[in-house]
């Protein structure tokens with residue numbers, strides 16, 4: 001691998017290799033941080049966030065520093081982008097300073113792939129528009145695999161604003177590749193037009209989805225995008241699609257609950273469900289475990305892309321870019 005721009009078409013064996021290495025990094029991170037290998041010593045990683053972030057940006061920064069790399073934080077508002085410099089010129093100028101990789105978040109779909117075509121440095125997609133957020137999906141998949149011990153045959157429901165969600169798309173690709181059964185549950189107005197080609201089970205009744213699912217990945221209702229007539233009201237959405245104790249208790253079903261964050265409390269998920277880590281009750285929240293796992297997974301991704309780059313023995317990098 002030279003770039004990580006998405007999970008679409010990523011072979012299952014590569015996903016498994018990253019998850020296995022992330023398990024080793026999680027153990028080091030939690031119990032033996034002095035012995036994290038300094039495999040990226042001397043490397044410079046640009047964190048280029050053209051859109052806000054808390055979890056993704058900080059976890060990439062911790063992961064890079066834990067491996068011995070230095071990080072350069074780029075924000076569009078304080079850069080020459082604010083004077084009209086194009087993203088292509090920005091990347092080429094940073095590349096001329098001999099950086100080694102770009103971690104890119106951008107509000108426009110396709111930007112990560114576009115940048116991977118104009119730079120010889122590694123590009124990691126940290127979320128592009130409504131297209132993909134591969135490292136979020138990898139950490140979600142890691143969390144599910146760690147809990148269930150496997151993914152084959154496990155029913156995973158993705159609940160909420162599927163239409164606008166890059167997290168949903170990356171999870172559908174990655175979970176399907178590893179043999180999970182993936183369902184989506186949302187109002188018809190928030191179902192993507194290409195849902196049939198995604199080969200997922202579609203639910204429009206949350207109670208049916210809960211009966212089917214072993215775990216739910218609840219999505220943030222993207223309030224900045226859903227004011228354009230997608231929903232009758234937030235109250236209506238919450239009533240019909242919010243994940244609450246009352247709903248789980250009615251069906252008497254234990255549910256493992258994930259959410260990529262940030263959460264809208266009492267809209268797509270109740271605080272009881274979001275905050276309950278252990279039963280008693282009908283749910284177990286993995287929200288903060290996901291955040292810890294994010295550091296381990298991003299450490300494994302940076303290492304996979306950069307630790308051997310430039311060396312002949314680096315798999316899949318025989319002098320050319322390998323888009324994933």
Ligand code: CP
Pocket residue numbers: 052053054055056057127136260261262
């Ligand atoms: N889940 C996620 O991408 O969160 P941030 O926007 O805080 O990075």
